[in-house]
Amino acid sequence: MDKRLMKVRQPILLKPFTAGKRVLTTFAAMFGIPRQQPSTVVSDDVMDNSTAPTTPEGSLTFSPVLQALKLQDALEDAVSQKDDLRAGSMSLNATLYTASPQVKKICCVGAGYVGGPTAAVMAFSNPSIQVTVVDRDPNRIQQWKTKHLPIYEPGLTEVVRIARDGTRACAFRNESSKAELDNMSSTTSASSECNSQCGEHLAEELFIGARPPNLFFSTEVSKTISEADIILIAVNTPTKSRGIGAGRATDVGALEAVTREVAIHAKRGAIVVEKSTVPCRTAELIQDTLNVNRPGLHFEVLSNPEFLAAGTAVNDLLNPDRVLIGSSRTPSGRQAAELLASVYAAWVPRSRIITTNVWSSELSKLVANSMLAQRVSSINSISAICEKTGADINEVAYSIGLDPRIGSQFLKAGLGFGGSCFKKDVLSLVYLAESLGLEEVAEYWQQVLKINDFQRTRFVRRVVKCLNGTLVGKKLAVLGYAFKKNTDDTRESPALEMIKALLEDGPAEIAVFDPCCEPAVIKAEIKRLIDRDEPVLKEDGGPVEVYAEPYAACADTHAILIATECDEFRNNTPLKTSGNSALRPMLADPRPFPMLEPPEASLLALHKYLVSSGPTISRDPLQRYQAQPECEVCCAQCASEEIKRDVRKGGKGNGVRGEQLDWQRICYGMRKPKWIFDGRNVVDADAMKELGVRVESIGRVGWAGL
Ligand SMILES: NC(=O)c1ccc[n+]([C@@H]2O[C@H](COP(=O)([O-])OP(=O)(O)OC[C@H]3O[C@@H](n4cnc5c(N)ncnc54)[C@H](O)[C@@H]3O)[C@@H](O)[C@H]2O)c1
Numbered sequence: 001m002d003k004r005l006m007k008v009r010q011p012i013l014l015k016p017f018t019a020g021k022r023v024l025t026t027f028a029a030m031f032g033i034p035r036q037q038p039s040t041v042v043s044d045d046v047m048d049n050s051t052a053p054t055t056p057e058g059s060l061t062f063s064p065v066l067q068a069l070k071l072q073d074a075l076e077d078a079v080s081q082k083d084d085l086r087a088g089s090m091s092l093n094a095t096l097y098t099a100s101p102q103v104k105k106i107c108c109v110g111a112g113y114v115g116g117p118t119a120a121v122m123a124f125s126n127p128s129i130q131v132t133v134v135d136r137d138p139n140r141i142q143q144w145k146t147k148h149l150p151i152y153e154p155g156l157t158e159v160v161r162i163a164r165d166g167t168r169a170c171a172f173r174n175e176s177s178k179a180e181l182d183n184m185s186s187t188t189s190a191s192s193e194c195n196s197q198c199g200e201h202l203a204e205e206l207f208i209g210a211r212p213p214n215l216f217f218s219t220e221v222s223k224t225i226s227e228a229d230i231i232l233i234a235v236n237t238p239t240k241s242r243g244i245g246a247g248r249a250t251d252v253g254a255l256e257a258v259t260r261e262v263a264i265h266a267k268r269g270a271i272v273v274e275k276s277t278v279p280c281r282t283a284e285l286i287q288d289t290l291n292v293n294r295p296g297l298h299f300e301v302l303s304n305p306e307f308l309a310a311g312t313a314v315n316d317l318l319n320p321d322r323v324l325i326g327s328s329r330t331p332s333g334r335q336a337a338e339l340l341a342s343v344y345a346a347w348v349p350r351s352r353i354i355t356t357n358v359w360s361s362e363l364s365k366l367v368a369n370s371m372l373a374q375r376v377s378s379i380n381s382i383s384a385i386c387e388k389t390g391a392d393i394n395e396v397a398y399s400i401g402l403d404p405r406i407g408s409q410f411l412k413a414g415l416g417f418g419g420s421c422f423k424k425d426v427l428s429l430v431y432l433a434e435s436l437g438l439e440e441v442a443e444y445w446q447q448v449l450k451i452n453d454f455q456r457t458r459f460v461r462r463v464v465k466c467l468n469g470t471l472v473g474k475k476l477a478v479l480g481y482a483f484k485k486n487t488d489d490t491r492e493s494p495a496l497e498m499i500k501a502l503l504e505d506g507p508a509e510i511a512v513f514d515p516c517c518e519p520a521v522i523k524a525e526i527k528r529l530i531d532r533d534e535p536v537l538k539e540d541g542g543p544v545e546v547y548a549e550p551y552a553a554c555a556d557t558h559a560i561l562i563a564t565e566c567d568e569f570r571n572n573t574p575l576k577t578s579g580n581s582a583l584r585p586m587l588a589d590p591r592p593f594p595m596l597e598p599p600e601a602s603l604l605a606l607h608k609y610l611v612s613s614g615p616t617i618s619r620d621p622l623q624r625y626q627a628q629p630e631c632e633v634c635c636a637q638c639a640s641e642e643i644k645r646d647v648r649k650g651g652k653g654n655g656v657r658g659e660q661l662d663w664q665r666i667c668y669g670m671r672k673p674k675w676i677f678d679g680r681n682v683v684d685a686d687a688m689k690e691l692g693v694r695v696e697s698i699g700r701v702g703w704a705g706l
């Protein structure tokens with residue numbers, strides 16, 4: 001038997017916890033778990049106000065990683081700047097980071113929507129760090145190794161290809177295209193006069209060396225954990241579906257399981273990072289599990305919640321508003337935070353890296369999501385008033401959003417928020433408040449969810465009412481199935497809820513189309529999540545059919561329901577495009593670069609610019625990519641992409657991802673009276689009316705009147 005496992009079973013004699021006892025009891029109750037045995041908790045005289053333990057021997061020398069940071073110097077700096085580092089949030093002081101980080105290996109547990117892209121961007125921006133993503137799901141890991149990544153996010157393939165596959169060497173002119181054109185008429189440029197890197201002039205041509213791979217995907221969870229300096233835990237934390245707190249409390253089962261693995265296998269001094277969204281005080285659970293399994297060793301636990309949004313994940317990761325790191329306020333805690341910060345500092349300005357105590361960090365994530373969800377519910381509640389008064393929700397949102405105290409973002413009325421986070425995180429906050437005996441607070445946040453449900457119910461009622469109170473014998477098309485645009489994430493999709501409600505009225509067909517989702521995935525999900533006695537999918541004799549393109553989906557429909565705000569569905573956006581119908585915006589040329597070795601982010605900006613500058617430019621204009629991993633001959637996804645390519649060959653407006661719909665064609669093929677129910681306010685109702693369509697939009701009086 002593994003010696004470490006034998007050690008785990010030894011009883012540990014530690015002083016019983018006193019000051020933190022009440023909190024721990026509350027915390028255990030919050031999760032619906034029995035209170036931990038006092039013997040598993042470290043003495044509170046080695047704890048600071050965040051209750052995270054310091055080292056058993058009261059020194060920082062437990063961590064080889066931190067030792068490598070010229071620790072004593074850094075500590076003296078930290079102590080001398082103690083006054084600056086007040087209890088509230090703060091930016092990390094650059095002087096604390098002068099030591100070069102010694103992080104060689106990062107392990108990210110969880111290869112999902114957060115773990116995959118986060119690890120990819122970390123590896124992309126830190127070529128010297130080996131980043132390995134592990135997951136218990138071998139299929140998911142296998143997909144990350146192919147050219148068909150398991151999730152769709154704009155820009156993800158580019159970043160993964162660079163870090164996972166490595167690159168070839170390349171060279172390019174270091175002047176903007178405009179300057180290049182100007183230079184054609186002049187004889188010499190400033191840089192060619194000295195023909196060298198004289199320090200005053202920019203390099204005329206830049207050579208970028210080959211880059212070895214540093215992003216890996218593996219199912220060897222324990223081995224990868226055992227080698228890592230930093231372990232990111234990015235597993236799912238859904239709402240509990242059974243037992244105490246079911247339907248509200250967060251299910252930390254996956255996180256607990258990973259924590260056990262980490263506790264058993266992590267190397268001495270490794271830093272454990274909560275990336276998952278967790279209830280406030282979860283770091284205590286992690287610390288406790290580590291203490292129980294590795295008595296005598298100390299591990300720092302950091303909170304580093306992720307704020308990326310689906311559909312913009314790569315951009316959010318590359319340009320975050322802030323990176324939040326919560327640590328214990330002990331010197332070792334701060335040093336651990338600084339080490340993690342040094343990884344981010346490879347691409348994030350230090351002023352945007354914020355540190356707080358662990359609990360503030362954990363709670364901030366729940367609060368950020370709850371406040372955003374609250375804004376959506378607030379504007380949706382007003383949309384109901386607009387529909388009954390003649391006010392226009394877009395005009396109201398615009399008017400109030402100009403007040404900088406309110407701000408213009410997150411004021412789009414629609415079918416309510418979906419996605420894997422908002423609902424569960426508001427529920428988690430509600431449960432936290434209840435657990436703390438704060439009933440009024442719990443009730444306040446519960447209302448956010450109530451309005452969200454109300455919004456969907458209202459919309460479906462409006463559809464049925466306009467269609468004379470019956471859907472029998474009618475075909476409806478639902479455009480958009482993912483919970484928002486530019487993602488294939490269908491978790492908590494408003495479209496699914498809508499389809500469930502529509503089925504109650506017995507339509508002949510509900511046709512579903514989404515430009516980002518694979519039809520087979522939607523079908524499987526509908527089959528799994530819609531629990532009815534009668535068959536649901538057409539292939540089983542039911543009314544729901546999922547289409548790979550929108551024109552067949554919309555043919556012969558009595559009504560079209562728009563469920564996501566996809567740009568593909570707009571009829572009024574004068575998009576600046578690169579010359580054809582693609583929705584790619586024209587980008588600025590980032591050259592000239594002032595340095596000989598531009599960072600990956602600059603090369604990516606150049607790559608994007610070149611790709612955007614014309615439809616004929618290759619997908620690899622810098623000629624850096626290595627060949628993609630080969631698929632098996634009968635790869636289903638290759639076949640599906642082939643079909644989409646064929647559809648695209650048909651010309652403009654064929655509805656595949658990135659192509660705007662030809663609404664004229666769609667409306668022509670609809671049954672009269674033609675109805676469009678715009679659940680996201682994406683179509684220009686007046687332009688639609690000219691096509692002979694009756695439009696009902698959220699937050700506006702429609703064809704049917706008040
Ligand atoms: N999806 C988002 O946009 C988003 C954004 C910010 C934060 N978050 C938070 O990040 C966390 C992860 O979310 P996600 O959307 O990436 O979830 P996900 O379901 O896409 O991925 C989680 C992964 O963890 C793996 N996993 C679970 N238990 C495991 C174990 N014991 N060992 C190894 N792997 C295991 C699963 O197989 C899965 O692949 C959640 O807490 C979520 O609230 C999500």
Ligand SMILES: O=c1ccn([C@@H]2O[C@H](COP(=O)(O)OP(=O)(O)O[C@H]3O[C@H](CO)[C@@H](O)[C@H](O)[C@H]3O)[C@@H](O)[C@H]2O)c(=O)[nH]1
Nearest residue numbers: 306307308309310410411412414416417418419421483484
């Ligand atoms: O004005 C708005 C903005 C959003 N939504 C809807 O709200 C939901 C959530 O949208 P968004 O927040 O953009 O996407 P998520 O991927 O759910 O991202 C949220 O949830 C993540 C997971 O925790 C956080 O990391 C992000 O910061 C937070 O924005 C979607 O259904 C949107 O359609 C609206 O209805 N109106």
